[in-house]
């Protein structure tokens with residue numbers, strides 16, 4: 144599938160989710176915690192920027208100043224503020240998707256610093272003509288926070304789920320015609336570390352070690 148380009152009708156967005164409270168992380172907002180000197184959310188935005196036309200950050204209003212500071216000098220991003228705090232990541236996806244005019248969007252959690260542009264690019268291709276492309280690794284659940292969605296379809300699916308008081312992040316999938324990208328297909332584009340997420344200080348230290356090892360190997 145040939146991409147239409149930046150002014151075609153095949154516009155792609157990246158929606159970065161950051162509206163959580165990082166309770167397992169401690170006092171600090173993990174979205175802006177430095178990983179080898181770079182705030183985690185900045186790393187995620189930087190990795191998405193080459194493959195999308197439009198970047199949206201979803202968070203609570205109180206987080207905006209520090210996330211703005213973390214993104215300063217980097218790619219342009221707009222903010223989509225949750226109208227109601229703490230309704231969970233799926234509500235955050237819906238808030239973020241409403242901010243873009245793109246037809247398809249990659250949704251990525253701010254705590255996935257190893258998100259892989261080649262894989263996300265592949266997810267956009269796989270989602271084309273469908274409602275979503277969602278990775279699923281062996282023995283693990285759907286990777287809904289590193290997946291590509293058709294924006295209109297996903298907003299509707301999230302709103303339907305929320306209307307029935309359903310907050311599970313996989314709930315919208317019931318309403319989508321989506322393709323599952325299995326582990327073998329993921330591996331053809333990116334290492335599985337792409338899906339690692341940082342919840343604790345220990346996991347941040349592990350992520351730093353991984354980055355340093357990768358640099359040493361270069």
Ligand SMILES: Nc1nc2c(ncn2[C@@H]2O[C@H](COP(=O)(O)OP(=O)(O)OP(=O)(O)O)[C@@H](O)[C@H]2O)c(=O)[nH]1
Pocket residue numbers: 160161162163164165166167168201202203225228229230231232234235236251252253254288340342
């Ligand atoms: N908008 C929004 N995003 C959320 C919410 N809860 C979690 N997220 C985001 O969803 C992603 C995955 O969530 P978690 O890893 O549980 O992050 P968290 O909730 O900040 O951390 P914990 O409090 O330790 O669970 C992260 O990018 C969070 O920022 C929420 O209530 N609203």
Ligand SMILES: [Mg+2]
Pocket residue numbers: 163164
């Ligand atoms: Mg949480």
